Amino acid sequence: MLCRAHLGDIRDQYRLFKDINVTVVAITFSSPAEASKLAQELVLPFPLVSDSQKKAYKVFELGSAQWKDFLLPKVLWKFMGRILTGWLPSLGYSKDDLFQLGGDFVVDAKGEVVYAFKSSSPADRPTIQFLLDQLQKARASEN
Numbered sequence: 001m002l003c004r005a006h007l008g009d010i011r012d013q014y015r016l017f018k019d020i021n022v023t024v025v026a027i028t029f030s031s032p033a034e035a036s037k038l039a040q041e042l043v044l045p046f047p048l049v050s051d052s053q054k055k056a057y058k059v060f061e062l063g064s065a066q067w068k069d070f071l072l073p074k075v076l077w078k079f080m081g082r083i084l085t086g087w088l089p090s091l092g093y094s095k096d097d098l099f100q101l102g103g104d105f106v107v108d109a110k111g112e113v114v115y116a117f118k119s120s121s122p123a124d125r126p127t128i129q130f131l132l133d134q135l136q137k138a139r140a141s142e143n
Helices: 002-012 015-019 032-042 053-061 067-071 073-084 128-140
Strands: 026-027 048-050 101-108 111-118
Touching: 002 015, 002 026, 002 032, 015 128, 026 032, 032 048, 101 128, 111 128
Parallel strands: 026 048
Antiparallel strands: 101 111
């Protein structure tokens, strides 16, 4: 749902990631066929990798939402804000887990996670600028 909007945000600002020579990879728990379809629908310029067994979600300790979480004011506000800007929510594909929370991770050149953002609600995602700032900090600490 909002993870699709977040992927769209990253797509729309992808040039900023490329400008600083960063590789973007998105992971979905959808099947490989559904991941391919979603990548085409969203016209993603970066890979969308299928993890239908949710192994990465478990490794990164990403939690699950509950029905009540969708009714939190900040979640409703985020949904309304997105809708007002033209985004329409989608229930996704047949086997999508609407309750699975996502995350954003910055991994350095050595393969170490140097920043982890674990969503605490369906609407909880960092801004693109915040992610870019974390990438710059990771780069600075490598030097």
